[in-house]
Amino acid sequence: MVRLENVGLRYGHGPEILKDISFVLAPGEFRFLTGPSGAGKTSLLRLLFLSMAPTRGFMSVFGQDTTQIGRSDLPLLRRRIGIVFQEFRLLDHLTTYENVALPLRVAGLAEEKYRADVMELLKWVGLAEQARVMPQVLSGGEKQRAAIARAVIAKPQLLLADEPTGNVDPALAKRLLRLFLELNRLGTTVLIATHDVQLIAQAKMPVMTLDQGQLRLAA
Numbered sequence: 530m531v532r533l534e535n536v537g538l539r540y541g542h543g544p545e546i547l548k549d550i551s552f553v554l555a556p557g558e559f560r561f562l563t564g565p566s567g568a569g570k571t572s573l574l575r576l577l578f579l580s581m582a583p584t585r586g587f588m589s590v591f592g593q594d595t596t597q598i599g600r601s602d603l604p605l606l607r608r609r610i611g612i613v614f615q616e617f618r619l620l621d622h623l624t625t626y627e628n629v630a631l632p633l634r635v636a637g638l639a640e641e642k643y644r645a646d647v648m649e650l651l652k653w654v655g656l657a658e659q660a661r662v663m664p665q666v667l668s669g670g671e672k673q674r675a676a677i678a679r680a681v682i683a684k685p686q687l688l689l690a691d692e693p694t695g696n697v698d699p700a701l702a703k704r705l706l707r708l709f710l711e712l713n714r715l716g717t718t719v720l721i722a723t724h725d726v727q728l729i730a731q732a733k734m735p736v737m738t739l740d741q742g743q744l745r746l747a748a
């Protein structure tokens with residue numbers, strides 16, 4: 530699904546912030562990515578979402594060498610990835626419902642085919658009442674849940690999530706974890722960057738730790 534070999538990353542002429550990162554994420558795996566603030570977790574997710582290219586090393590996503598992926602290939606490849614950004618990135622001109630439904634609309638599905646699924650997922654993440662409101666009026670935790678719902682609605686092959694429980698209480702975090710685990714059970718490969726030790730303890734899934742740009746894998 531994902532392979533990195535001795536990947537390094539620097540921003541401009543700055544210091545190398547990811548150093549010799551090597552790991553394989555096999556199809557169907559569920560892993561956490563943790564590490565201190567500034568360790569490079571978001572940067573690693575940016576690489577996997579193909580928002581940036583490594584400055585050295587080899588990387589492949591869905592079996593494709595990322596240096597061979599052209600700009601025009603990106604939209605189709607990204608449709609296979611669900612992503613929860615730390616800053617949510619909801620579209621301001623769409624309602625919560627429309628934001629969550631967007632991946633299905635983009636995939637060409639007719640609304641009558643997905644309306645019930647979107648409403649059910651909104652209910653599951655506790656946003657049924659907010660379906661018709663615009664993102665500006667949502668709280669931080671509500672925005673986060675909308676972003677998660679949008680990332681999982683199309684059952685992507687790969688789910689990348691950056692601090693997906695950073696804005697919700699422990700009970701909701703537990704509920705969201707169930708959503709990620711269920712998605713994984715249905716076949717999605719999952720990588721979650723988080724500081725949430727409770728979440729990691731509950732999931733009992735492998736943890737990769739980034740420290741000063743270097744990766745350690747702990748069981």
Ligand SMILES: Nc1ncnc2c1ncn2[C@@H]1O[C@H](COP(=O)(O)OP(=O)(O)OP(=O)(O)O)[C@@H](O)[C@H]1O
Pocket residue numbers: 540543546564565566567568569570571572573
């Ligand atoms: N666009 C950028 N330009 C220059 N430096 C950047 C950029 N984005 C991140 N960095 C630097 O890269 C390093 C890693 O940042 P990154 O956001 O990947 O860490 P993180 O582990 O996700 O941190 P946090 O847990 O606080 O979100 C930091 O030193 C940061 O200042």
